[in-house]
Structure formats: structure tokens, C-alpha cells
């Protein structure tokens with residue numbers, strides 16, 4: 053080929069609300085570095101196609117190598133904390149994300165660039181501040197889907213997709229926020245396609 057084939061169309065940049073990861077039936081475990089801040093954390097930066105499908109595990113010959121991102125470890129611990137059980141230092145989570153998703157954009161972003169890009173996007177997208185500015189607080193109250201989306205659009209400039217999950221009592225709650233990003237992972241864009249999944253009409257925003 054004369055030029056590298058376009059291996060994906062855009063990224064989803066996905067952040068998770070720790071309160072909604074932890075108050076489920078499955079529960080959670082804090083990282084070995086301690087309880088994360090009550091703030092959105094990175095889940096991943098996921099290459100995606102415009103038709104809604106996505107590539108995964110693209111290069112088994114380029115597995116996660118923690119020594120390549122040792123300078124980013126403390127920033128990753130704060131901004132990309134792991135909440136799965138058993139407690140870990142984050143390496144397992146970051147490794148999973150690199151191997152499953154990061155290898156699918158490796159022609160554009162080497163490992164260090166990939167994690168650096170995600171951290172930079174996190175700094176540009178302060179979701180908690182966006183929501184609080186609109187009076188949407190993580191204190192167990194319920195909000196409409198449109199008020200949550202509107203608050204994020206007003207602050208970030210782009211319409212997000214909201215993913216809900218269910219707490220241990222069965223309430224629908226704000227779990228993950230998807231923003232779309234260009235293929236160089238430098239700027240947010242309007243989403244070419246949204247993922248699927250339903251939220252109830254009243255969406256809880258639990259504390260953490």
C-alpha cells in the first residue's frame with residue numbers, strides 16, 4: 053500500500069464515575085494507592101468505526117510495557133484509577149486497555165503517546181465541573197438525561213453519550229460518559245455514531 057490504511061475512524065474517550073462503579077451488586081476495590089478522588093476517571097480511549105463497530109486486540113506483538121510509561125504512572129494513578137477487584141496498582145487495567153484498544157491506533161500513537169493523549173483529553177474534559185456548574189451534583193439526586201447531556205455540551209462544546217448502569221437497589225445511574233475524538237487524539241469532535249444502551253428517565257448521580 054502507498055499509504056497506511058485508515059485503521060479506524062475516530063476514538064471514543066470514555067470516563068467513568070467511580071460512585072456508580074462501586075455501588076453495584078458487584079461492588080469494587082480501591083486501588084493499592086488509596087481511594088481515588090471523587091471525580092470522573094478515565095476508562096479508555098477506544099478506536100472506533102463510523103458504522104459503530106470497532107477493532108480490538110490489533111497487535112499481539114506489541115503488548116503493554118510499563119517501562120515505557122513510567123514517567124506517567126503517578127498521573128495515571130490519579131486520572132485513570134482501577135476499581136476492579138482485587139485491588140491493584142493499575143497496571144492490569146492499563147495493560148488491558150492498551151492491548152485491547154491502544155494497539156488498534158498504534159500506527160498513529162505509540163504507547164507513550166497513547167497514554168499521554170488520554171491524560172491530556174482528561175484535562176480538557178472536566179465533566180464533574182461541567183455538571184456542577186449546571187447544578188448537577190453527586191449526592192444521590194436524580195436528573196434527566198437531557199439535563200446531563202446539556203450540561204456537558206455547554207461546558208465541553210460537544211454532545212456526549214451517557215451510559216447508565218444499575219445500583220444494588222436497581223436504580224438507573226450515571227456510569228460512563230463518551231466523548232468523540234479525532235484520529236490524532238488531539239481534539240473533541242461531534243460523534244459520528246453513538247453507542248447503544250438505555251438510561252431510565254430519572255438518572256441518579258450517586259456520591260463516592
Ligand code: 5GP
Nearest residue numbers: 064096098099100104105106107152247248
Ligand atoms: P460493554 O459490553 O460492557 O458495554 O463493553 C465491554 C467493553 O467492550 C468496553 O469496556 C470496551 O472495551 C468495549 N466496547 C463496548 N462498546 C464499545 C464501543 O462502542 N466501541 C469500542 N471501541 N469499544 C467498545
Ligand code: 5GP
Nearest residue numbers: 068073095096133134135136144145148152
Ligand atoms: P473493557 O470493559 O474495557 O473491555 O474491560 C475492562 C477490563 O478492565 C475488565 O476486565 C475490568 O475488570 C478491568 N478493570 C479494571 N479496573 C477497572 C475499572 O476501574 N473500570 C472498569 N470498567 N474496568 C476495570
Ligand code: 5GP
Nearest residue numbers: 197201212213214215216246248249250251
Ligand atoms: P434523541 O436522539 O431523540 O434525543 O433520543 C432517542 C433515544 O435515544 C431516546 O430513547 C433517548 O433516551 C436515547 N438517548 C439519547 N441520548 C442518549 C444518551 O446519551 N444515552 C443513552 N443511554 N440514551 C440516549
